[in-house]
Amino acid sequence: MRTERVTFLPPSGRLIKAPEHFIAPDGVRQVFAEAKQGRRDFLRGAFAAAAAGVAGGAAMAQTEGDPAILQLPEHSRGLGRPVVSDGYGKPSQHERNVQRRQSPGLTQTAQASVSFAPLQSLFGIVTPSGLHFERHHQGWWDIDPSKHRFMVNGLVKTPKVFTMDEVMRLPSVSRFHFIECGANTGMEWGNVAVPTCQYTHGMLSCSEFTGVPLITLLQMAGADLKKGRFLLAEGADGSSMTRTIPMSLIESGEVLVAYGQNGEMLRPENGYPLRLVVPGVQGVSWVKYLRRVEVGDQPWATKDETIHYVDLLPDGQHRQYTSIQECKSVVTTPSGGQVLLDRGFYSITGLAWSGRGKVKRVDVSVDGGRNWRNARLQEPVMSKCLTRFNLDWVWDGKPAIIQSRATDDTGYVQPAGRQLRGVRGTRSIYHNNAIQSWLVQESGEVKNVHIA
């Protein structure tokens, strides 16, 4: 169906007409000729074929109206399917294009790799669990929760072991937080490398996480919080991912040992049955398959704090323990790789977030950053959580460069790429929170661009 749609586009592409109202001249002639002879069934068939050919659009004859209205569809005239056709429901078959995807050539193995969430197709702030981005360092597992254990050791009075049953008996909290990989948008530090916001920003997701504040479990073990200002979190999978977590953040009550995600258990790809939630901090610290935490008096300089997830500066030094995801935003609609169907009204919409707190304001420009307007922020606006924004826009068919710029409640303003590169150079890889630019061409096609 999609390819038929494309063949309807005028070759010049100056103005993309939606294929509504379209029926080939031959077809129109034939339909009316046959109709005069009273062959209503043929007429019906012809309209049905035309409707199918334009991807569900309404092929309209001059006189009667839209066959999607006039010809009652099967679903209005028949008996639908029974309950529990599928014990765990799936999205509509028409949503099959909405998938998480790998960026070709980014990694050479599929187990130490990434899949990106389809931000261009999501609404609101919550990422459906099956579309949550993935980052595995040594493949993922579906672990039997009855055999999973959680250990607390190090500078504690008594090292402790908890079963999943015990962790889940403790008082829990549920909170919405974004998780963003430190390398999100990393391919774009130097130049444009990927076409769509799925690949530029898709190592970003947001869920309601349910779990126990880590501080509770540390207190149960009698942790020495005076001396123990650092915590090591360790996974149970092959990579046994380890990251150092600041005790001040744990003491704030924000860091969770989580088992729930969007009302159900964590997905295996996201760490089932237990993961750490470290709000505002890059995803690599949200250790999956969490088996152990250790309280200590100095950081651990683990592999992913020394060889990777370090930010190279122009003077050849690496910044170590860069953890916070700074204030950032991206327009998801319209965005790179999409085609606007026509001139006229559009609601520009996107996502904004900050690892330091709440998003206070988002500005949107359609002229490449010369002039900006305040976007509407959609409630609720929560700390260290995605915020949805939108702004009315009427496209006049001329080229436009769409950008968004977020400000958080610390007053920090999302920078332009040139400002970021001015301080950190072009080889930093991690923590690229630059303003994103989308060029809307006259053809309606949207391209990922960097601008001076």
Place this chain on the structure above:
Amino acid sequence: MCTSPRALAVAALLLFAGFAAPAQERFPGIGRAATPAEVKAWDIDVRPDFQGLPAGSGSVARGQDVWEAKCASCHGVFGESNEVFNPLVGGTTDEDIRSGRVANLRRSDFPGRTTLMKLSTLSTLWDYINRAMPWNQPKSLSVEEVYAVTAYMLNLARIVPDDFVLSERNIAQVQQRLPNRNGVTTAHALWPGQELGGKARPDVAATACMANCPVETKVTSMLPDFARNAHGNLAEQNRLVGPQRGANTAGTGAKLAAQSVQGAAATGAVTMPADLLQKNSCTACHAADRKLVGPSWTDVAKKHPGRGDYLAGKIRAGGSGAWGDVPMPPQAISAEEAVRIAEWLASGAAP
């Protein structure tokens, strides 16, 4: 929602320590003391001050043997390979060993950054090899093997001599020879706390100009036309309803791929035993349509059509020379599973 750490701390206090009883007594019946053996089994981390490092030793020579048997297939004989993972060794000099700063990291024209160019703490290397290597059999190396492999890598970068034996007694001295030991800084505002000192203010201070802002809206970078299809057909990556569609970027490449998939399906070939390929870690070195460490399954299928028995034998016995220098180690896989994989390969390796 509270955002200041102090307010949250107060809230946490109210929520989780609602009365005076310490947390240890507040949740009776939940959790138990870990036994010393349990802690020993899991507490394997090694810190920069080498706390946690088990006593032991390993020589460069022993390391070379272990390396060639267990590491070289992914990392190359000299740690230089870029086939599967980024190169581990290279880019450091004797001068870097003296200064503790890797000069090549200052150059923007130096291709790539190897592990030893970035390594600032030796504990990191030991700990990671011990916990996560080899990639498809993590935690299978003995303490001696971990010391030995670490020594071999250091020797490749001329940090230790050929006859060196690395041990818990001399590792701190070797730390003082790491080429990038002085190459990291925590002077930034991206650590969420005061534990590392750091900086209070973010390094980039932008302002929110609203009108007639001084910008040049000149496009400096966009994808070239030949890369239009590099991420597949974008029309198939966007919803089929709504304000816009995905751009049709299908080119010749995409069409060919689609045809070859149809062709394979038409032959009615044996289905891919994806479960076995995954379980036996075949996917660590082989892929369907491109060479990784070993040949692609498509290439194997082309070379040995109908030779299921031969392939089943090769899978279990391993081999070298037929597809290049990198040997395929013998695989601990049941005969039955090897036959299933081999038959699939021999019948065309349909995806």
